[in-house]
Amino acid sequence: MVLASIALRNLVQARRRTLLLSTAIGLVTAMLVLLLSISAGISDNLVQSATTLSSGHVVVGGFYKPSPTLGAPLVTDASKVRAIVEAKTPGLDHVVARGRGWGKIVGPGGSVQASFSGVTLSDEPGFADTLQLAARSAYKDGGGPEVVGDANRIGDPNALILFASHARRLEVDVGDLVTIVTEQSDGRTNTLDVTVVAIARDMGMLSSWSAIIDEPSLKKLYSLKGDTTGALWVYLKDIDESENAMTALRTSLAQEGFALMDYQPVPFWMKFEVVGGEDWTGQKLDLTTWSDEVSFLMYTVAAFDIVTVFISSILLIIIAIGISNTMFNTVRERTREIGTMRAIGLHRRQVLWLFMLEAIFLGLFATTSGATLGALLATGFDAAAIPVPIEAMQAFLLSDTIPFSVRPLALFGSVAFLTTCTALAALWPSYRAAQLKPIVALGYTA
DSSP states (O other): OHHHHHHHHHHHHTHHHHHHHHHHHHHHHHHHHHHHHHHHHHHHHHHHHIIIIIOOSEEEEEEEEEETTEEESOBSSHHHHHHHHHHHOTTEEEEEEEEEEEEEEEETTEEEEEEEEEEOTTTOTTGGGGOOBOOGGGTSTTOOSOOOBOGGGGGSTTEEEEEHHHHHHHTOOTTOEEEEEEEOTTSOEEEEEEEEEEEEOOOTTGGGGEEEEEHHHHHHHHTOOTTOBSEEEEEESOGGGHHHHHHHHHHHHHHTTOOBOOOOSSOGGGSHHHHHTSOOOEEEEEEEEHHHHTGGGHHHHHHHHHHHHHHHHHHHHHHHHHHHHHHHHHHHHTHHHHHHHHHTTOOHHHHHHHHHHHHHHHHHHHHHHHHHHHHHHHHHHHHHTOBOOOHHHHHHHTSSBOOOOOOHHHHHHHHHHHHHHHHHHTHHHHHHHHTOOHHHHHTOOO
């Protein structure tokens, strides 16, 4: 306690030096917290967009092959499969059926290719709450901030929800008619006129090729029977249990006599070539997790994490050099003081701890202040919804705004990590101070 009191007094007496170092360390901490918040925001957006547009926490999909050379991503006898899933999934929250399709959307401004997700609103009444509708200015030149459309109308016959990037290219607004053109597995082409009932905000790369349609219309396009669907999306109470739930379901479905495809941790659309080259007919189920279905997007989070580590490392090296130089200067300025403390009985270990405590208190104060500032800035920026005008950046960030998500663990981790780095940077100067002999230190002249 005595050493801690002396260390705090020394920091107060050298207030200019303390303020300068605290500001530098605090700014580095705030920048690290901001970068980690963006990384967490990208990760959250990835989970949200994946589990809204591409998959549940676990996907029970598969392929149906009427002949060895023809196959479609379908689950036949879906009600029986769903009953087993609902009875055998550990930690189950709910199950929904989603149609799958691919085709062309034709509008006044041209056409776009899109992957269709078929929604049955009565099966997932909370679906509309998962989408954020876009302001008209996001997809219409001269549009204002008003939001039109109603995602709940996806339950209407021949209803379609577009994302802003598609609506801009097609030059359509809510209430307009567009035509969907699809090709069935036997090569025949089918068309359907649908009404745009809502336009949602872009959700990055996934939304750049996605559209949402009512499932009865999707079945009509592909001439599917009532008990056939694209896939069953399984939502769990804890998304982290996806791997365990998938493993349990594979065992249960195999015991019930269903044929299963070999597990491949890739999206279903990457398996067409493999399935087409296999000599079997009928139904085979395919189980994956949400991370498997968006594995091609995981690089975005990994890439930003690498950027965060790179920038943080450079800043840390600069700060460490500054702290070491400052501590060496401090030791030189206080050489006679160190000699006096040694002369009155302080051991080398106590002198070492005195300088280390100064660095630890300095680091703890600076990093705590910086982390608080970073968290406040991240929260404010997230509330401000800073727009990203470049589509390539929207695809990378998985959002049309810069995402920020403050996680308490990241805050505490930043404080602990940077405080430790500050202490380590001061270790060698503190050791040098502890090694000074009292007689030499007392006779030192600057």
